[in-house]
Amino acid sequence: MRPSRLTFGVTSACPMLTIWWLTYLARAGLSPAGIIDLARTHTPLASKADMEIIRTATNKAWVLGNDRFKAKVEKILNRQVQQKPRGGDRRSEIFKSQ
Structure with missing residues (x-):
């Protein structure tokens, strides 16, 4: 499975884990701005x-x-x-x- 550029190589069978890692990267400033709306991903x-x-x-x-x-x-x-x-x-x- 080829990792998508959006997930920065983070792939998982669990979508919540992928969302968690993406928001982690965004909060750490490691993802391009504007890709993730942090307010909508909070659960x-x-x-x-x-x-x-x-x-x-x-x-x-x-x-x-x-x-x-x-x-x-x-x-x-x-x-x-x-x-x-x-x-x-x-x-x-x-x-x-x-």
């Missing part, structure tokens, strides 16, 4: 809810990922990597029997 990479999850995990030094990944990281670091569940009702019979 959010995560929803607001996802951003809040990422922000909370980062601020509290928690690991993001599935349970298997979290367990691996917890074992390697030998420290808690996610929030523990809240305590129970200490007066209930179910809690006392645990």
Whole structure:
């Protein structure tokens, strides 16, 4: 596949990756002026809810990922990597029997 002059040799099966590289080159001043409209190529990479999850995990030094990944990281670091569940009702019979 011959790279197009527009993409500066950046080719990808993923169009978003190509757009990302093109805007990166444009912002760095490496692409000819006027080829890319930077305002039109901006797309959010995560929803607001996802951003809040990422922000909370980062601020509290928690690991993001599935349970298997979290367990691996917890074992390697030998420290808690996610929030523990809240305590129970200490007066209930179910809690006392645990």
